Amino acid sequence: MVLQTRTAAKAEVNEYIQRVLDTVIQRNPGESEFHQAVKEFMYSMTPVLERDPKYIQYNILERIVEPERMITFRVPWVDDQGRIQVNRGYRVQFNSAIGPYKGGIRFHPSVNAGIIKFLGFEQTFKNSLSGMPIGGGKGGSDFDPKGKSEGEVMRFVQSFMTELYKYIGPDEDVPAGDIGVGPREIGYMFGQYKRICGGHEAGVFTGKGLTYGGSLVRKEATGYGCVYFVEEMLKEKGMSLEGRTVVVSGSGNVAIYAMEKAMQLGAKVVACSDSNGYVYDPQGINLETVKQLKEVERRRIKDYVQEHPHAEYHEGCSGIWTIPCDIALPCATQNEISEESASILVKNGVIAVAEGANMPSTLEAIDIFLQNDVLFGPAKAANAGGVSVSALEMSQNSMRFNWTFEEVDAKLRQIMSNIYRNSMAAAEEYGYTGNLVVGANIAGFLKVADSMIAQGVV
Known part of the structure; x- marks a missing residue:
């Protein structure tokens, strides 16, 4: 009965x-x-x-x-030829039960309402897992900064911020960067916000330059945090990153610093990519070359082989997952690992996968990893390092104070360890021992849900 x-x-x-x-x-x-x-x-x-x-x-x-608020707006701007261009801007303020909305802004041609909502939804639970008092939000535009001049990027960003400023503030909604939005774009946004609102309200953005309120470790945070999460997963099994072969998709901010931290912990990174293709370097990726190409010169990853002719460049992105590796770190974009790619990774002996990007594995791919006992760190847990240091940046802005690199890095490492342990504990408590997908979802949900109940019907 x-x-x-x-x-x-x-x-x-x-x-x-x-x-x-x-x-x-x-x-x-x-x-x-x-x-x-x-x-x-x-x-x-x-x-x-x-x-x-x-x-x-x-x-x-x-x-x-259901988002608490979804804002859609027109972004008109003038290109270098004097033509008026029009893009669409978005900001979703998804859930504020545990704090002000917090989440990045993405500039990419693929941006639409559905992508912004998926990112804001994920951000709600990621922020909850971080242990910081921040709610979930996200924003962006279908504007593509690639191939645009400095003047065009600045004029677009100023137009974008002329509308967005109405909905943000240090105790209301605090944006940051994401794909296509780096220090340059954040600087222009902050400048336009100041121009309109007056005053130096540093806490309204995170990911700012170090000279005007930014935090040390912020640019490294998502990549470092992802690798710290891998370190925790391996440690649980009596293993480490020392001597492991790693494949990292992407070559933007997250990927670069995931590669850097993996190398610092003794791993050998053999491949990375961009939206056109990937490079495979059996001798190990030269990180300084990647940083020069991507952070300084804004060139494509295919140019890596000009400096390292022994390496191979391949058009297309999905082939990167055919390279045998111990650890796979998808750090590019959503749904980059399909069921087929997951099966190939498993066949080639992958032992751990951690999502540095937002939802980079399809549902079918995740099932493949879990069914084959691959250690799997879902994005809302493994990808939480960036927003965690953003929250630390907010704290420093409020105090008019700065921590050292070592202090922030230590706090980040502890946060990622806490996220791992809280997710594992929730999975075990609810009968899914070792399943970090279930554990992260439950641990993130409970804090938000209990706060919503406590605050009534709002």
Whole structure:
């Protein structure tokens, strides 16, 4: 009788979850990335709702998948030929239950409402896992900074900020960078915000330059944090990064500093990529060359072989996952590891995968990793280093104070260790020992959900 009751309760919970999923898909047609993020999260909620029906009673799932606010706006700007161009800007303020909205701004042609919502949804739980008092938000535009002059980028950013400034503030919504938005773009945004609002309100952005309120370790934080998370996963199994072969997708900020930290901990990184293709260097990637190409000269990764002719360049990105490695760090973009790529990685003996990008593995790929006992660090946990140091930057701005590189790095390492341990503890408590996907989802959810209940219907 008890078993039948539990089975019936589980079926009832699963029906409820499916109803919420159906509503999300119906209300947000065509937004496949958002649907995917919600599905991955919802599949972890069954044991939580079975144990504590109050989350159903308070309709937390229906509320948590709906953004508190979605802002869409026109961004007109003038190019170097004097022509007026028009892009679309977005800011989603997803959930403020545990603090002001916090999340990056992305400039990329692929940006649309669905991608911004998926990123804001993920950010809510990532920020919760960080242990910092920050809610979830995200923003961006379909503007592509590649190939644009400095003047064009500045004029676009100023136009973008002329609308966005109305909705942000140090205690309301604090943007940062993301794909296509680095120190240059943040500087222009901050300058335009000051121009409109007056005063030097440093806490309204993170990822700022060190000369005007930025934090040490911020540019390294997401990449370093991802590798610190891998270190924790390996340590649990009595292993380390020493002597391991690593493949890292991407060659932007996250990838560069994931490679740097992996190398510092004794690993050999043999491949990295950009949106056109990837380089394979069996002798080990020369990080200084990559930094020069990407951070200084803004060139393509294919030019790496001009400096290192023994290396190989291959067009297309997915082939990077055919390179045998012990550790795979997808640090480029969403859905870059397919089911097929995951199967190849497993066949080639990968032991650990940690997501440095947002949702870089498809649901099918994640299943492949989990079914084959690959240590898997999901993005909302392994990718949380960047926003964690952003929150530390906010703290320093509030105090008008700066910590040293070593102090911030130590805090980051401790935060990533805490995220790992809290996720593992939640997975074990709810019957999914070792499953960090379920554990991270549950640990992130509980803090937000309990705060929402405590604050009433808002």
